[in-house]
Amino acid sequence: MSKLTVENQVRSYIFELKNCANEYGFKVDGWELCMGTASEKEKLEKKYYPTFSARLMPELLTGVFLSVKEGLQLTSPQNEMAGVRAGTDYLIAYNPSRLK
Numbered sequence: 001m002s003k004l005t006v007e008n009q010v011r012s013y014i015f016e017l018k019n020c021a022n023e024y025g026f027k028v029d030g031w032e033l034c035m036g037t038a039s040e041k042e043k044l045e046k047k048y049y050p051t052f053s054a055r056l057m058p059e060l061l062t063g064v065f066l067s068v069k070e071g072l073q074l075t076s077p078q079n080e081m082a083g084v085r086a087g088t089d090y091l092i093a094y095n096p097s098r099l100k
Contacts, residue, residue, distance in 0.1 A: 006060055010067040013054055017072065017093055020050055024098070028072055031093045035065055041090045048094040055089050065091055 021028045036044070045051045056064055068091070 006063045006067060009054070009056065009060060009064045010071060013052075013064065013068050013091065013093075014071045016052060017068075020052055021095075024050055024095075026095060026098070029074060030095045030097065031072065031074065032096050033065065033069055033072075033074065033091065033093050035061055035088050036090050036092050037087045038089065041092050044092055044094050047100060048096065048098055049100045050098070051092060051094040053090045053092045056091055058089065061088065061091060 017031055018028050021030065034040075034044075041051075041053050045053075054064075
């Protein structure tokens with residue numbers, strides 16, 4: 001069941017990122033993904049627009065993060081440090097070239 005949950009989260013997150021990129025007129029590969037805490041999420045939201053975040057269970061966060069990166073073909077997931085720090089609840093996407 002956990003694998004199915006991760007796949008559903010990945011599909012919906014990628015769908016939303018593609019729609020948001022299309023709406024704001026940039027390519028899907030313009031997104032940067034990170035895992036963060038609520039305060040890190042707020043800092044990114046104040047600095048960049050648009051941002052997209054999802055609060056996930058800690059046990060699903062790493063799997064969804066790596067799968068979304070792979071699905072968007074942003075980087076090779078084998079090269080990512082995927083450790084989840086304490087308090088890390090959010091998967092956050094932002095476009096570094098779009099400052100507020």
